[in-house]
Amino acid sequence: MKPFTYHHARDVADAVQFGGLPHAAYLGGGTNLVDLMRVTAAQPTSVVDVSDLPASIAEREDGGLSIGAGVKNTALAEHPAVRTRFPVLARAIVAGASAQIRNMATVGGNIMQRTRCPYFYDVSGSRCNKRHPGQGCDAVEGLNRGHAILGASTACVATHPSDMCVALAALDAVVHLEGPAGTRVLPLTDLHRLPGDQPHRESAVEPGELITSVELPPLPRGTSSAYRKVRDRASYAFALVSVAAVVRVQEGTLTDVRLALGGVAAKPWRAYEAEQMLRGTPATRQVFWAAAEAELEGARALRDNQFKITLARRTICSVLGELTGGAA
The missing domain is CATH 3.30.390.50 (CO dehydrogenase flavoprotein, C-terminal domain)
Incomplete structure (x- = not known):
């Protein structure tokens, strides 16, 4: 593991300030980032701990939900409003990982988790355009049983690993972000990018931007x-x-x-x-x-x-x- 500086964010403004440092990464539950740092697939020079930022689930009057990015996956799946109004989301989260991981993983971290492609994780033995743009993709001609069949390119055939995000996409979820340029709102379907010739650019989230909440619009009766x-x-x-x-x-x-x-x-x-x-x-x-x-x-x-x-x-x-x- 490479040396890095650690910052504990007291609030969103604090997090955004530290997140704007070069090669910074946000740390929520750490269930993905820590693994990546251990194998050096991710090498942030600054880690910004956002685990103590406010995390709550608010029921809106129209039947929708506002979900804090720091909410744990278990808490979201077990929330009565999610189980009754949005069962697809509860089922997706429970299908996603072990109970121990769900107890630690956060909503924001789940959204921003990176591919589990074995060639991406194999830092010393495999070429990967996500780690090193222009290096090549060994998965294209390698063991690719679990790889993409839609939206792939010759530069990358990796898949996104999240179950929760699939449900959020079907629910027309909207993501709220805070960054150096201010606040903005983005449909979840526009947040993640297809690889094209730049597979290292995995999302529309700008450097230093932090996901603060996810909004679910109400579903019609029936x-x-x-x-x-x-x-x-x-x-x-x-x-x-x-x-x-x-x-x-x-x-x-x-x-x-x-x-x-x-x-x-x-x-x-x-x-x-x-x-x-x-x-x-x-x-x-x-x-x-x-x-x-x-x-x-x-x-x-x-x-x-x-x-x-x-x-x-x-x-x-x-x-x-x-x-x-x-x-x-």
Whole structure:
């Protein structure tokens, strides 16, 4: 581990001031950053501890929620309003990690966690454009069973590891940030970046900016939601494919549909093409399958992950069937 300076932030202004230092990193629960520092995949020269900043969940009058970035994942998943109004989020968080990690991990840290690509972590033996731009990507021709099928590039095929973010994407979550230039609000779907030719630029968060809260808009009455994670083993494994779905059905017709996929791209993948095809259509298996095929038309498999395309189609159809009374 490389030497670094440690700063304990007393408030948001304090955190932003220290976060503006060159090569600074924010430390919440430390469940990702500390691991990265141990293997030297991350080498901040300053660590800003934000673990003592205010962390609360506020219920809004319209039925939405405001979630502090320092809220622990366990607290969020167990909050009564989340379990009753946004069950897709509770299920995604519980699917995401062990209880010990959920007890430490924060909402802001979960959003900003980095890929678990083994080539990214293998500092001494693998080329990785995320660590060293222009170095190359060994995953493209390497063991790439768990890598991206959507939105990838020749420079990077890594996937985003968060389950929580997939649910937040389907819920139209909005992220509030504070930085040297002031405050701003960003849809979560715009926060993470696809790799293109700059995979080291993983998000739209500017240097020194701190996520302060996440806002969930209310869901209409009669809305149902679910999260399905398909993985190699029942626990402590990242998604091969996951689906977060939020739907509203009236008289057999899908009046509102929101879908997001995990395990398939460098960011939580909002399935806009499928949503457009599904809205206003009958809730049938044929419609679900056609929408899933349309969404995955642009998928590009690597040597080892062709199965992900079929798996994603089937998982989309299964989750939609679950939410619409078993049509699939």
